[in-house]
Amino acid sequence: MVGANNKPEETDQPEVMIEVSVWRGDAEAGGFRTYHVPSRQSQTVLDIVTYIQRNLDPELTYRFACRVGMCGSCGMTVNGKPRWTCRTHASQVISNGKLTIEPLRNMTKVKDLAVDMTPFFDKWVEAKGAFVPTKTRHDEIEAIKPDSKERRAADAAVECINCGVCYSACDVVAWKPDYLGPAAINRSWTLVNDPRDGAQAERLKVLASDAGCSNCHSHQSCATYCPNLLNPTRSIAGVKRRVMVAALKGEV
Amino acid sequence: MTALRIYMAQRISAMIMVPLVFMHLGMIIYAVQGGLSAEEILGRTRGSIFWACFYGLFVTAVSVHGAAGIRVIVTEMVSLRKGTADLLTYGIFLLLFVMGARAVVAVTMP
Incomplete structure (x- = not known):
C-alpha cells in the first residue's frame, strides 16, 4: 500500500523490489548497470527512472517534461520495445520482476537514456x-x-x-x-x-x-x-x- | 535509378504478374489433371504466338520485379554507391531475363 506521501505504509510484508537494468554510457561506449527499486502501486517506468536518479544514482541522465503524455520527451526502450515511459505502467512491462531500460534506438546516444533528436x-x-x-x-x-x-x-x-x-x-x-x-x-x-x-x-x-x-x-x-x-x-x-x-x- | 522509379517498377510488375501467376497455376493443374505428356504440352505451345507473348511478358515482369526487390534488400543490408546498386539491378535483371527467355524460346519456338 502507498500512503499519501507516496511512501509505503507500515506493513509486515517485505517490500517487493524490481531489478532494473539501465543502460549507462554515451555514443562511444557503455553498458548496463543494475539497480533495485521498490515496487509501488500505479508506478510508471518514468517513476522508476526518477527514483533511481533521486535516490540511487544522481548521475543518471534522462529526459522528461510533462509526465502526462503530452510533450513526447520521455521515450525510451523498455524491455526491448520503444515506449513513452510516463504513461507506461511498470506492472504492464515488468517481466519476472525485471526491467531493462535503454535509450531509443536509431538516434545517437548523448548520455545514458538521453538521445540526440x-x-x-x-x-x-x-x-x-x-x-x-x-x-x-x-x-x-x-x-x-x-x-x-x-x-x-x-x-x-x-x-x-x-x-x-x-x-x-x-x-x-x-x-x-x-x-x-x-x-x-x-x-x-x-x-x-x-x-x-x-x-x-x-x-x-x-x-x-x-x-x-x-x-x-x-x-x-x-x-x-x-x-x-x-x-x-x-x-x-x-x-x-x-x-x-x-x-x-x-x-x- | 531513383527509389520511386524502382518502387513503381516493382508495383507495376507485381500487378502484371498477379493474373499471370493464376493462369500459370491453372495451366499446371489442367496439364497434370488431364495427364498431358511433355510432347503433348510442347505440341500446343510450340509455334503459339499467344504462349510466347504470355510467358515472354511473365519472364519480363519477373525479371523487373526480382531485380528491384533484390536491389532494395541488398542496399538496406550493405552500404552501396548508387552506381554500384544500378549495375547490380541491371545485372540481376539481365540474368533473370536471359534465363527466362531461354526457357520461353525452348517451349514456344516451332
Whole structure:
C-alpha cells in the first residue's frame, strides 16, 4: 500500500523490489548497470527512472517534461520495445520482476537514456512538415468541412506528439539512416490533405525523393508502438498513392 | 535509378504478374489433371504466338520485379554507391531475363 506521501505504509510484508537494468554510457561506449527499486502501486517506468536518479544514482541522465503524455520527451526502450515511459505502467512491462531500460534506438546516444533528436526533427523540416499559408489575415477564412475525405485523413494523423517512438521502432530507419521516417511523413500527410497549404508541389517532390515514402515496407512497427495509437503506415500508404499519381502525371 | 522509379517498377510488375501467376497455376493443374505428356504440352505451345507473348511478358515482369526487390534488400543490408546498386539491378535483371527467355524460346519456338 502507498500512503499519501507516496511512501509505503507500515506493513509486515517485505517490500517487493524490481531489478532494473539501465543502460549507462554515451555514443562511444557503455553498458548496463543494475539497480533495485521498490515496487509501488500505479508506478510508471518514468517513476522508476526518477527514483533511481533521486535516490540511487544522481548521475543518471534522462529526459522528461510533462509526465502526462503530452510533450513526447520521455521515450525510451523498455524491455526491448520503444515506449513513452510516463504513461507506461511498470506492472504492464515488468517481466519476472525485471526491467531493462535503454535509450531509443536509431538516434545517437548523448548520455545514458538521453538521445540526440536533432536528425529526427531535421527530417520534419526536410519533409516540409510546416504549414505554408496561402492567405493573409485580410482574406476570408477558408471553410474546411469536418467530414470531408481530406479533413478526416488529416484528423487521423494529426495527434502526433513527436516522441520519436515510431522512428525508433522503424527498421527501415535503422537500415537507411537517410529515410525521412514515419513521423515526418505522417506529419506531411496531414498537410498533403490541407487544401489551404501552398507548398504541395515541393512537398510531394521531397516525399517522392530517395529519402521518401517508397522506402517504407509497411512493417507497421510504427503503428504497433505509437503511444497515441496513430497509424503512420496508413499515412505513408496515402502518400505513396499521391506520389504515384503525381509521378504518372510527370509532376515529381 | 531513383527509389520511386524502382518502387513503381516493382508495383507495376507485381500487378502484371498477379493474373499471370493464376493462369500459370491453372495451366499446371489442367496439364497434370488431364495427364498431358511433355510432347503433348510442347505440341500446343510450340509455334503459339499467344504462349510466347504470355510467358515472354511473365519472364519480363519477373525479371523487373526480382531485380528491384533484390536491389532494395541488398542496399538496406550493405552500404552501396548508387552506381554500384544500378549495375547490380541491371545485372540481376539481365540474368533473370536471359534465363527466362531461354526457357520461353525452348517451349514456344516451332
